[in-house]
Amino acid sequence: MIIDRLKNAWQGIVWYLREISGEARYDHYLEHFATDHPGETPMSEVEYLRAREEYDRHHPNTSCCC
């Protein structure tokens, strides 16, 4: 019981960190791709990251903290 709970909590933490750090972005891309373009080959992770970088260059975030 307790071990299960701890395991759940740990998985929750890992999930949160992966989401907030943006590490899970590629996973979401794959999910998307599987539903929107079934049968096609998605970009590799490195390709995806480069494409995302390029996108950010064209769509800069123009807000800033204080």
Added chain:
Amino acid sequence: MTTSAVNAAATPAGTPAPGTLEFNNDYTPAEAERVIRNSKGLPVGVKPKMVWTWPKALLWAAIAIVCACGWSILAVSRGEQISAIWFVVVALCSYAIAYRFYAYYIQMKIMRTDDANATPAERVHDGANFERADRRVLFGQHFAGISGAGPLVGPILAAQMGYLPSVMWIILGVIFAGAVQDMLVLWISAKRRGRSLGQMATDEMGKFGGMILSIFLVVMTAIAMAFLALVAIKAMAASPWAVFSIGMTIPIALLMGCYQRFLRPGRVIETTLLGFVLLVLDIVAGGYIADSPVLAPIFTLTAPQLVIALVIYSFAAAALPHWLLVTPRDYLSTLMKIGTLVLLVVGIIIANPSVKVPALTELASTATGPTFSGDLFPFLFITIACGALSGFHGAVSSGLTPKAVEKENQIRMIGYGSMLVESFTAVIALIAAITLSQGLYFATNMSAAQIQATAGESYSAEASAEANAVAAVNAMQVSDIEGNQMQVTWDSVDESGSPKTYQGEEALTKAASDLGEQTIVSRTGGATTFAMGMANFLKSYLGGQNSLGFWYHFAIMFEALFILTTVDNGTRVARYQIGEMLANVKRLKKFGDPTWRPGNIITTLVATGMWGGLLWVGVADANGGINAMVPIFGISNQLLAAACFVLVTVCVAKMGYKKYLWIPVVPLVWDVAVTFTADFQKIFGPLSYFATASKYQAQIASGALEGEALANANAALFNAYLDGVLSVFFLVMMGIFVIVGIVVVAKVLAAGKFGAETTSEELFVESEWFAPSGLIATTLEKKVQREYSAKLHELAQNAKTAA
């Protein structure tokens, strides 16, 4: 979208995805009434409603009672020590009540959020910026976006007047102004496909209003950069430990960037952990550098040298690819932001420090305090700035967050909730300042010139800076919480390791040596004060007395990382804004392309030139620069907040919610009163920048100054004129903006035509997504989640068989 994709996005990997079999129609009648279904029968939301049960009512009654007790302890305690934990209690209880009742009231009366309507993330859903983010994740991202060094600086400087006005404004200000602004700007932007402030002002108030806001944003970004950079530089000047450890973050970031780029692409957490370990080692190494007679002088830099280094650095950061320097530093500062906040709260509770500053000091009734000049109204509110209300947040709330929010009902939690956490950091900063001895606080926060002026006859050019600081503290007629004349004290241990309270000059030298600094006198800007308080909390449960130096520099690192990230981002933001403005001119259209290199270099040069120039004159100012910069920074920030409220008021008026216009109008009127009074006093009268300028002019004309003193006076003269001109500029710009807003509102009310179609709001689009509203899903939301999954599955099956 299939069931699996939805589950992966909406539930943590840990919790089992609610499958088809788990849904059994077990709604109670009252619950069933609240479920919102779209035309396909998908349950897409839950109508917000306050459901009262006895335990809940008792809980809220208890919270209200604790809150009232806490406030009365803070308000009436005189002549006795109180525990700093009361501040935490009062803040948390007040936030809880405000979030549950006032924010909910605004949600029901103004935002009228409807989960049947699709948010921009669902409407556009392009897999890039318009992508659903889990509400808990978005809360963290939005908080990381709004939080910066501002709330750590303002309350420290404001503490000279005593804790009560500061704590009242930080808590009440956030409840009725700051968090309301963040939430309502997020709301209007989410209703308009995540448009930015400038675009929304153009849409709702005309081209003129939009243009004013855009120009204002560029100028105030430059001022904020210069002010925050000045704070960082004041903490780093003449401190080899801080210079080394903060300087080393550049190679650490480069290493992290390359690690992530070439060795482990996409492994962000791993890279961040690697960076954090290096960061801790780096801070430890800084201690050895400071102790080494050979290396310490190399890393002992003066303030002007640091300005040059900082300008070169941020130009390089903007010119280099992001993955190399900026992105890894963002990782580090985000980790530090959230992690350190948690460490600090635990530290305060364990250390349980007692407050040394009275509710109101003598300086509250005079306009002569060293950290900021001017009366409590309006300058205390100007000085606290970001911790209670920050115009900058309007830009974040109309940036990435509205594009990623999943459901309208989440806006309260993300917008209002994040700002409450931001305010809580301001309360912690205040606690750091008021648990130090008052004498120590003033010795640290008076510039050399102020110490000389305050000490008067007891000042001696031969005596040490510490001795003069003590003389100045003794000359100030300020009492401590017990009603006695304030003293310089420092709690530490003597050679044999037994606790001892050092007094006077000895306290200042002992504190400096405990913290691993050469001196702590005249370290204006608030960063040093904050770091001393923070080190005291953290050493209480992590490492003991010997770790004081480490924690002090950890705190300096925390604040400097914050500030340098802001400076990086701010330079970039200012650059885009300048590019966009130039692109409005026909022949300079090319500047609108953010990837055009020559344009980038020119706009970056302009942006760094703007804040670099302001920073340079700030550093050269003999009075410490902070004193001159605080008001101009605070005024510009708070004026932007007023602009956000004007925009929100226009939107609310156009929707026809006349009865609830007071919700944005009350903070707007207050904010306009504060900023315009402050700005007036900075233009006319004895406190004005022009009065300061004529004082310097007389000094220069008398011919008594020469060499460095003359150069400093010239710099201060230029600074005073510049700040004076900026004050006039702000007053005129925002005066016009407010008038434009009033005219628009008057026209709308006179025409009597209201509703979404009179605004730039997007029309209703049916939503197909479900997600809970608050941080923790309610029982009903869990049921709906299961029904949603089951229905989606069913729909997918039907589609398959039909195909």
